[in-house]
Amino acid sequence: MSLDITTLVERYHTPLYVYDFNNITKRYEELKDAFGGKKSLVAYAVKSNSNLAVIRHLANLGAGADCVSIGEVRRALKAGVKKYKIIFSGVGKKDSEIREALQENILLINLESEAEMKRVEMIAKELNVEARISIRVNPNVDPKTHPYISTGLHENKFGVSLESAKRMYIYAKKSKYLNPVGIHFHIGSQLTELSPITEACGIVADLVRSLDAIGIEIKFFDVGGGLGVTYENETTIRPVDYAKAILSQIKGLDVTILSEPGRYMMANSGIFLTKVLYEKVNGDKRFVIVDGAMNDLLRPSLYSAYHKIEAVQKEGEASLADVVGPVCESGDFLGKDVELPIMNHNDILVVHSAGAYGFTMSSNYNTRGRAAEVAILDGKDYLIRERETFEDQIRLEESCDTSWQN
Ligand SMILES: *Cc1c(COP(=O)(O)O)cnc(C)c1O
Numbered sequence: 490m491s492l493d494i495t496t497l498v499e500r501y502h503t504p505l506y507v508y509d510f511n512n513i514t515k516r517y518e519e520l521k522d523a524f525g526g527k528k529s530l531v532a533y534a535v536k537s538n539s540n541l542a543v544i545r546h547l548a549n550l551g552a553g554a555d556c557v558s559i560g561e562v563r564r565a566l567k568a569g570v571k572k573y574k575i576i577f578s579g580v581g582k583k584d585s586e587i588r589e590a591l592q593e594n595i596l597l598i599n600l601e602s603e604a605e606m607k608r609v610e611m612i613a614k615e616l617n618v619e620a621r622i623s624i625r626v627n628p629n630v631d632p633k634t635h636p637y638i639s640t641g642l643h644e645n646k647f648g649v650s651l652e653s654a655k656r657m658y659i660y661a662k663k664s665k666y667l668n669p670v671g672i673h674f675h676i677g678s679q680l681t682e683l684s685p686i687t688e689a690c691g692i693v694a695d696l697v698r699s700l701d702a703i704g705i706e707i708k709f710f711d712v713g714g715g716l717g718v719t720y721e722n723e724t725t726i727r728p729v730d731y732a733k734a735i736l737s738q739i740k741g742l743d744v745t746i747l748s749e750p751g752r753y754m755m756a757n758s759g760i761f762l763t764k765v766l767y768e769k770v771n772g773d774k775r776f777v778i779v780d781g782a783m784n785d786l787l788r789p790s791l792y793s794a795y796h797k798i799e800a801v802q803k804e805g806e807a808s809l810a811d812v813v814g815p816v817c818e819s820g821d822f823l824g825k826d827v828e829l830p831i832m833n834h835n836d837i838l839v840v841h842s843a844g845a846y847g848f849t850m851s852s853n854y855n856t857r858g859r860a861a862e863v864a865i866l867d868g869k870d871y872l873i874r875e876r877e878t879f880e881d882q883i884r885l886e887e888s889c890d891t892s893w894q895n
Contacts, residue, residue: 494839498764498837501870503764503837504782504860505762505863506761506847507865508844511865511866513755517550523733525732529746529747530574530747532552532555532749533553534750535556535557541567546864554570558579559582559585572593573594575595576599576749578625580602584608584612597623600649603649606657609622610664610666619667621670624658625675626672626693627647627651628674628689628693629650630676630685633680633682669705669707670707670709671710672693672696674689674712675715680717681717681724683726686715686731686735689712693710694738697739707744711748712748712749713748714750714751714752718752720794720797721795756846757841760839761840761847762837763779763785764780764835764838765832777829779823781823782814782823783814784816784857786843787846789822796840797840798841799841800829800838802830805830806830809829810832811827853882856879858877861874862874
């Protein structure tokens, strides 16, 4: 990012999220190009960063959207994603969400259980429409990632087994209100090895072939998201190798490949800026207390995730410190044993790789207003979300009748 961090902090204050939109373009194009002439759609996983400006940027590049709630579907539509490029996934969709998705006539509803299929069929019947569906299968491969973000094993709540999927496709094919055109899997997040992806693709492609043999034609082969990124020193999968691995498994199938990257697109397109409040030493433990906290960036507290933290002002000798926020929880930290010089009041820290699952997981815990968000495009900065005020936070309480308490 070419813009000076200090200037950004003067202009927008902290805590602050800053996204490099040129990098988002680069990531998108690299993945899209990797599929070459093959029919493909990159459906951005909106949950990783759902700021409208981010979605709009990707929509302008031609991306679709993978959504896990009707709220995300609405965001995608509002940001200009074409309805025929929107996918609605998730294990627990409500009737009202299914109804709206059907009325909007989006590309696909991803089903995650037999019970859900029956609900979708019922609602499609009410509306007298045919629901285009995809079934999320659980290929039972070990993605070799953190258990919290692993989703492709039978012990996880996601998807259905290959046998139930086949039964569901046969049922859906016969239904007047269901049109089974897609197959979907998503084995986990932060994948850094290719073999589980290749394996899953192979298993699912075999199912597609066996469905084809009984007259069920799958048009969309959805490989989910999960492409890993470098937070510390992880080696990652190159998009060309990713595409090659997928293509090697679907030879002979006439399908459009859907992919649903979130982290890949956003993690290293964003940084989180926070200011130092105090330093203190308890026993022989050094703490740097900052104005950003777990309510802003939950990943370290939630998954013990590593984010590289760097001081902007680098004077004096560095030593190890825990970088902690003001929230009243021992688990409130952004980094442990971070090498930092002596920090002064108002010095700035850059928390790297914070563009995905950063702002979207933030909360108002401790009545802290959520951070502002800024986009950088071609060296210029643009505010894309205002800092949340106290008034914003109490609005829905203030609007309630309080006379019963007087
Ligand atoms: C979360 C999720 C994604 C995105 O995962 P990333 O690891 O961010 O790429 C894609 N598809 C589905 C169904 C998801 O639940």
